[in-house]
Amino acid sequence: xxxxxxxxxxxxxxxxxxxxxxxxxxxxxxxxxxxxxxxxxxxxxxxxxxxxxxxxxxxxxxxxxxxxxxxxxxxxxxxxxxxxxxxxxxxxxxxxxxxxxxxxxxxxxxxxxxxxxxxxxxxxxxxxxxxxxxxxxxxxxxxxxxxxxxxxxxxxxxxxxxxxxxxxxxxxxxxxxxxxxxxxxxxxxxxxxxxxxxxxxxxxxxxxxxxxxxxxxxxxxxxxxxxxxxxxxxxxxxxxxxxxxxxxxxxxxxxxxxxxxxxxxxxxxxxxxxxxxxxxxxxxxxxxxxxxxxxxxxxxxxxxxxxxxxxxxxxxxxxxxxxxxxxxxxxxxxxxxxxxxxxxxxxxxxxxxxxxxxxxxxxxxxxxxxxxxxxxxxxxxxxxxxxxxxxxxxxxxxxxxxxxxxxxxxxxxxxxxxxxxx
Amino acid sequence: xxxxxxxxxxxxxxxxxxxxxxxxxxxxxxxxxxxxxxxxxxxxxxxxxxxxxxxxxxxxxxxxxxxxxxxxxxxxxxxxxxxxxxxxxxxxxxxxxxxxxxxxxxxxxxxxxxxxxxxxxxxxxxxxxxxxxxxxxxxxxxxxxxx
Numbered sequence: 001x002x003x004x005x006x007x008x009x010x011x012x013x014x015x016x017x018x019x020x021x022x023x024x025x026x027x028x029x030x031x032x033x034x035x036x037x038x039x040x041x042x043x044x045x046x047x048x049x050x051x052x053x054x055x056x057x058x059x060x061x062x063x064x065x066x067x068x069x070x071x072x073x074x075x076x077x078x079x080x081x082x083x084x085x086x087x088x089x090x091x092x093x094x095x096x097x098x099x100x101x102x103x104x105x106x107x108x109x110x111x112x113x114x115x116x117x118x119x120x121x122x123x124x125x126x127x128x129x130x131x132x133x134x135x136x137x138x139x140x141x142x143x144x145x146x147x148x149x150x151x152x153x154x155x156x157x158x159x160x161x162x163x164x165x166x167x168x169x170x171x172x173x174x175x176x177x178x179x180x181x182x183x184x185x186x187x188x189x190x191x192x193x194x195x196x197x198x199x200x201x202x203x204x205x206x207x208x209x210x211x212x213x214x215x216x217x218x219x220x221x222x223x224x225x226x227x228x229x230x231x232x233x234x235x236x237x238x239x240x241x242x243x244x245x246x247x248x249x250x251x252x253x254x255x256x257x258x259x260x261x262x263x264x265x266x267x268x269x270x271x272x273x274x275x276x277x278x279x280x281x282x283x284x285x286x287x288x289x290x291x292x293x294x295x296x297x298x299x300x301x302x303x304x305x306x307x308x309x310x311x312x313x314x315x316x317x318x319x320x321x322x323x324x325x326x327x328x329x330x331x332x333x334x335x336x337x338x339x340x341x342x343x344x345x346x347x348x349x350x351x352x353x354x355x356x357x358x359x360x361x362x363x364x365x366x367x368x369x370x371x372x373x374x375x376x377x378x379x380x381x382x383x384x385x386x387x388x389x390x391x392x393x394x395x396x397x398x399x400x401x402x403x404x405x406x407x408x409x410x411x412x413x414x415x416x417x418x419x420x421x422x
Numbered sequence: 423x424x425x426x427x428x429x430x431x432x433x434x435x436x437x438x439x440x441x442x443x444x445x446x447x448x449x450x451x452x453x454x455x456x457x458x459x460x461x462x463x464x465x466x467x468x469x470x471x472x473x474x475x476x477x478x479x480x481x482x483x484x485x486x487x488x489x490x491x492x493x494x495x496x497x498x499x500x501x502x503x504x505x506x507x508x509x510x511x512x513x514x515x516x517x518x519x520x521x522x523x524x525x526x527x528x529x530x531x532x533x534x535x536x537x538x539x540x541x542x543x544x545x546x547x548x549x550x551x552x553x554x555x556x557x558x559x560x561x562x563x564x565x566x567x568x569x
Contacts, residue, residue, distance in 0.1 A: 151455075154465035282448055285465065286472035287538065291529070361458020366493040366564065367427040369457040374429055401456075 006205055008047045008063050008197035011038050015059035020389035022051035022060060027274045028151070028359075032402075033392040044359060046146040047198040048274050048299050049308040062197035062309060065216030070105070073189025073215070075177060078106040079169055080193035082113045082254040083304045085324055086317035087220060092231055094246045094324065100230040101193065104223060108177065113250025114333060115169035120249065120262035121339040122162055122348045127266050127293060133158060135268075135284060135292040138259055140164040142202035143299040144277060145354060149207070152281045153356030158295075161350040163208065165253070166192050166199070168348055170213035192217040195254075195307025196300060208350035219309035248328030255321050256303035260296040268294035273301045362405065376404040384415040429453070430490040435475055437483040437504070440528070446487045447471040450498070457491065463562060466542040467496055470560050473535040474500040480525055481505070482555065498560040507550040514540065514548075 011022075018036035030044035031051060038051075038059070052060040070076055078101050085094045094111065102109035127136060137158045139145060148155050163171075170190045178185045192199055194217040203212040252258030260268035269292055271280045277297045283289050300306040305317040312320070342348065362372035376397075383396040391412040393399035402408035410416050431453075433446035451468045459467075471487065478485035482504030490497045507513045514536050521531020540546045545561040 153461035154468075283444075285451065285468045286444060286447060287469040288444075288472070288529075356461050358455065358458075358461055362456055364458065366457065366459075370427050370429050370491065370493065373453065373457060374426060 006201065007040075007042055007045055008200040009040065009045065009049065009052060010061055010063055011040060012059045012061050013037050015057050017057055017059075019056070020394075021054050021056060023392075023394045024389055025050045025054045026394065027278060028147075029394050029398050031394070033389075044150075046143055046150055047201050048143045048147070049196055049198065050274055052197070053308045062200070062219060064194075064197055064200050064222070064309075065191060065218050067105075067218075069216060070189055070191065074187040075108070075181065075183055075189070076106045077173055077177065077188060077190045078102060078109045078193055079112055079166060079173070079190055079214070080109065081166070081195055081220070081304060082111075082116065082251050082321075083195040083307065083310060083317070084193055084220060085113075085251060086254060086305050086320040087224065087310060087312045088228060088231055090320050090323055094251070096231060097227070100227045100234070101223065103230055104226045106191075108173075110169055110173055111246060111250070112165050112169050113247040113253065115165035115172070116250030116253040116259075117247045117262070117332070117334045118339050118342075119162060119165045119168060119348065120253075120259065121334060121336055122343045123160060123259075123294070124263055124265065125340065125343050126160060126162060127263070134290050135295040136160050137284075138294070138296045139208075139350075139354075140253075140259060140296075141198075141298045141300075141304075142207075143196075143198045143274075144297045145207055146198075146201075147277065147299070148281065149354060149357040150359050151278070152285055153358040155281060155284055156354045156356045158284070159354050161208075161353060162348045163350060165250070167206075167209075167213050174213060189215045191215060193220060193223060194218065195220055195304045195310045197309060198299075207354050208352060210351060220307075221309050221311055224311045246324075246328050247333045248325050248331060249333075251321060251324050251328065254304050255318055256296070256298050258303065260294060263294055266293040268292065268296060270296040270298075272298040272303050272306070274299050362401075372404045376400045379403050379410070382410065382416060383413055386415070388414070390414045428490065428492040430488065433487045433489070435478040435485045435487055435500075435502075437479060437481070437485070437502075439479060443476060443479040444472055446489075447475045450487075450489050453489075454491070454496070459496075459564065463496070463564065466562055467498070470539045470542040470562070471498050471500075473539050474498065474558050474560065476530065477535055477556075477558075478502045478504070480521065480530060485555075494564055496562045496564065498558075500558045500560075501555060503555040506552040506554055507548075507556055508552060510548055510550060 016037045018033050022038050023031040028044050030041045031038050080101055084097055098109045139160050174185050174188055177188055192214050199217045203214045206212045249262050256272035257270040260270045271277055302314050306314040361369050363369040379400040385396050387395040391399050393402055450471050451464050454464045482502035485502030488499040512518055516537045517533040519531045519533035525531045543560040544563045547559045550556040
């Protein structure tokens with residue numbers, strides 16, 4: 001496996017022209033431009049997808065499951081994110097979308113929204129039973145989990161130890177299908193239809209269990225055309241209403257605020273977008289938000305509907321989801337007693353807790369690290385503070401750090417060229 | 423600067439400046455993260471320094487936060503030129519607060535500031551002179567001196 005296999009993003013060096021857009025937007029300063037190409041320092045990358053979103057040359061590519069990878073499974077299951085329901089126009093029902101997805105090469109399809117509803121019931125149960133600490137943070141966004149591990153390691157203990165709906169749905173499906181069709185569990189391939197590439201990382205390198213229940217993730221972008229064609233073709237056939245139950249509560253989870261809205265009795269807030277998420281986590285770290293019981297954080301703007309691998313404009317997607325919520329209402333489709341029983345059996349719980357994995361400091365030795373910090377501050381005084389990025393580092397402070405760590409030199413700064421000859 | 427292996431910086435804090443409130447505390451903890459300090463210690467510094475900074479913002483006209491780190495300890499000294507605390511013993515009691523109604527409406531003034539600082543510090547001293555101001559000194563040991 002290549003060294004970026006722990007990640008879901010790679011740079012296509014043939015397309016990259018070495019502009020500074022991705023480097024500037026990277027919230028963890030994981031990108032440098034070297035020899036006219038952007039390079040990702042993978043140990044600093046949290047797979048947020050900001051670079052993928054901003055690159056004007058499509059040079060940042062997601063690493064996802066290819067359709068050829070599906071051939072090895074005898075029984076293929078699609079698990080579309082509820083975001084899919086927002087992608088094909090205002091008047092196409094979730095049932096029609098599920099049927100269309102199923103018909104492009106899957107043996108079965110499952111509405112993840114149902115599981116979202118079950119998970120909200122179990123989150124309520126957890127919050128009821130655990131009155132402190134606060135706030136408890138959602139585990140749904142794999143980038144948020146990673147960001148906490150890396151940038152806010154002391155907050156790992158606040159992440160709710162309940163698996164997100166996609167994992168739980170896959171766990172359920174594998175068991176049910178294996179029993180029903182009498183086939184070995186590993187011949188079933190369960191594929192998430194995803195709005196972001198980060199799920200690929202949580203599938204390949206799960207942080208809370210030995211092995212993910214999912215087998216892969218395919219971007220909404222990749223299936224969009226085929227599904228749209230099917231929907232158009234069969235619009236008048238009976239497949240528009242298959243009588244599947246649809247959860248209005250679960251559909252809402254595709255947007256920021258959906259998860260916290262489903263927790264009726266708890267004081268919760270919802271934050272989306274990478275910079276606002278970092279800001280709110282800083283506040284949690286300061287001990288500022290102890291009055292909040294539940295914190296929903298989603299890395300993409302406005303939540304999963306703003307994922308970089310979606311097709312529909314996120315404002316239209318939002319309107320489509322709101323419409324579906326109006327139609328399917330907040331009527332419960334899940335039996336609370338079943339959820340309570342499963343919760344008691346610890347069915348939804350993490351296998352193990354999220355481990356802190358802080359970014360490495362300047363040096364393992366504390367005295368050396370302090371020396372580097374002092375060196376960095378001295379170098380800072382020689383830099384212009386323009387944060388232009390021409391040196392290949394995102395800002396002057398990061399360049400100073402790179403120089404102090406011997407990963408760059410003062411000559412890299414275009415403003416410093418002159419006095420280096422003295 | 424004392425030596426190569428100690429770092430210090432002094433931040434100025436403006437009373438009543440709720441827009442930038444908390445920034446010094448944030449910079450302090452980012453520095454500690456860069457130094458590879460253990461998460462649990464960073465968390466304690468985060469809480470203690472934030473509460474100390476907010477005290478200046480809420481009750482004084484201006485103040486400073488001096489931050490020092492050596493391989494053995496972290497020290498934070500917060501001075502302000504506020505009105506001073508008339509009864510320190512009372513101010514240290516959980517729940518005691520002189521916050522105004524406006525401050526409480528903003529979510530501050532629960533009376534947990536000083537107790538929280540004390541709880542998270544290894545050594546905590548406070549001195550105050552009426553009409554002159556208050557000095558808080560917070561020390562947190564590295565190298566497992568604590569726990």
